[in-house]
Amino acid sequence: MESARSLYQNDIDFAALALQSRDFAKHLKPNGQLDFNDPAAVRQLTTTLLQQDFHLKVEIPGDRLCPPVPNRLNYILWLQDLLDSTAGGLHEGYDRDREVVGLDIGTGCISIYPLLGCATRPRWNFVATDIDLNNLRTSQHNVSLNNLESRIRIIRSDPDGPLFPLEKLGCQTLDFTMCNPPFYTSTDELIKSAEKKERDPFSACTGVEVEMVTSGGEVAFVKKMIDESLQLRDRVQWYTSMLGKLSSINVLVETLIKHENHNFAVTEFDQGSKTKRWAVAWSWGDRRPAMNIARGIPGCLKSHLPFPSDFTLTLPPGSSIDKAIATINTELNSLPWFWSWDQTRSAGTGFAAENVWSRFARRKMKLAGEEGAAKLKMIPDQIALGVRLQIRIVRGENPGEREVKVLVRWAQGTNTVLFESFCGMVKRKLNLESK
Numbered sequence: 001m002e003s004a005r006s007l008y009q010n011d012i013d014f015a016a017l018a019l020q021s022r023d024f025a026k027h028l029k030p031n032g033q034l035d036f037n038d039p040a041a042v043r044q045l046t047t048t049l050l051q052q053d054f055h056l057k058v059e060i061p062g063d064r065l066c067p068p069v070p071n072r073l074n075y076i077l078w079l080q081d082l083l084d085s086t087a088g089g090l091h092e093g094y095d096r097d098r099e100v101v102g103l104d105i106g107t108g109c110i111s112i113y114p115l116l117g118c119a120t121r122p123r124w125n126f127v128a129t130d131i132d133l134n135n136l137r138t139s140q141h142n143v144s145l146n147n148l149e150s151r152i153r154i155i156r157s158d159p160d161g162p163l164f165p166l167e168k169l170g171c172q173t174l175d176f177t178m179c180n181p182p183f184y185t186s187t188d189e190l191i192k193s194a195e196k197k198e199r200d201p202f203s204a205c206t207g208v209e210v211e212m213v214t215s216g217g218e219v220a221f222v223k224k225m226i227d228e229s230l231q232l233r234d235r236v237q238w239y240t241s242m243l244g245k246l247s248s249i250n251v252l253v254e255t256l257i258k259h260e261n262h263n264f265a266v267t268e269f270d271q272g273s274k275t276k277r278w279a280v281a282w283s284w285g286d287r288r289p290a291m292n293i294a295r296g297i298p299g300c301l302k303s304h305l306p307f308p309s310d311f312t313l314t315l316p317p318g319s320s321i322d323k324a325i326a327t328i329n330t331e332l333n334s335l336p337w338f339w340s341w342d343q344t345r346s347a348g349t350g351f352a353a354e355n356v357w358s359r360f361a362r363r364k365m366k367l368a369g370e371e372g373a374a375k376l377k378m379i380p381d382q383i384a385l386g387v388r389l390q391i392r393i394v395r396g397e398n399p400g401e402r403e404v405k406v407l408v409r410w411a412q413g414t415n416t417v418l419f420e421s422f423c424g425m426v427k428r429k430l431n432l433e434s435k
Contacts, residue, residue, distance in 0.1 A: 008070035064109035086287035129157035181221035267296030336376035353380035386412025
């Protein structure tokens with residue numbers, strides 16, 4: 001359901017929504033606006049958006065937090081991009097045949113993340129946990145309303161137990177975990193925040209302390225996630241969490257770096273919500289997300305952003321794209337590594353077990369003979385570097401001007417020096433050819 005990406009790019013048209021839903025129209029004020037101080041009106045907005053845009057039926061209790069649909073959808077869409085860009089193999093992007101299993105920690109009163117995930121991706125499945133018995137009961141009810149029992153399992157978690165109890169969940173591995181932890185460290189902090197009008201207007205719906213307050217706040221909660229991930233490692237491909245404070249990003253990234261994790265992603269959610277939210281993700285694997293997904297916070301300190309995974313080279317004016325393709329293909333085909341070129345997309349994928357463009361590597365291939373060289377050109381069991389390279393024509397800065405650009409994306413690996421060395425080699429070869 002790719003159309004979901006454009007649903008809330010602009011403010012919600014309440015008048016148009018009222019024409020589609022009589023139940024929502026009852027809550028609309030004469031000026032065509034919604035009273036966000038009215039919990040019933042906010043609950044109806046969420047109910048109506050889920051019904052109209054995702055064909056999901058939900059019943060939202062009046063004594064629990066009411067989740068805003070646009071903000072929750074943002075998180076799901078980012079997870080989709082994160083998984084799509086780190087799927088591995090020859091082609092990245094949405095694989096419609098891929099079965100995905102995710103864990104939603106603290107699923108809330110209606111399990112909105114699993115519901116949205118299943119509505120937008122037919123092969124996504126969820127395990128959803130919560131410590132609140134009422135949330136578990138109402139979430140199970142809403143899952144049943146949508147006949148999604150086979151794809152969403154609701155499980156009670158132990159307040160004193162692990163956040164990722166994979167054995168209890170019956171999961172050997174997970175594709176991702178997600179969480180929207182309580183923001184506040186105490187009830188006093190929650191009250192002061194509300195007095196300053198810092199809380200999202202959607203929180204007019206009544207929430208209970210267990211949903212909004214935790215010892216140490218969201219930073220302590222996610223730090224516990226990081227600690228548990230140190231034990232599970234790559235049994236989970238991506239660990240993620242939404243955050244309510246930008247300052248939390250800085251603390252958590254520093255924690256990850258302290259634990260020698262350099263494969264992480266950060267982003268900002270602002271689509272369809274006046275109140276911004278942020279998110280952090282980390283992986284102990286070596287598949288690296290695209291830069292626009294991993295470095296999604298404008299103005300963030302460079303030290304709190306992951307290493308750039310994109311390298312772009314603009315060829316000199318007048319360069320021929322056909323000549324550039326021929327040059328790069330000839331060079332990369334001559335190396336002792338796996339290289340596959342897709343002519344229709346003007347894009348290629350390469351996997352290497354080591355630096356294969358050095359003189360030593362070239363001599364090694366010559367000495368290996370024909371049979372040995374063929375083995376070197378297979379995808380290695382241990383990949384030191386995976387790259388995706390595309391050559392395309394784009395508009396230049398001046399009217400009518402066109403430029404040939406080469407984009408190299410770091411798709412797999414942990415060695416930044418190796419990636420930079422590869423990019424340098426590509427740049428030298430293309431620049432020499434263009435002279």
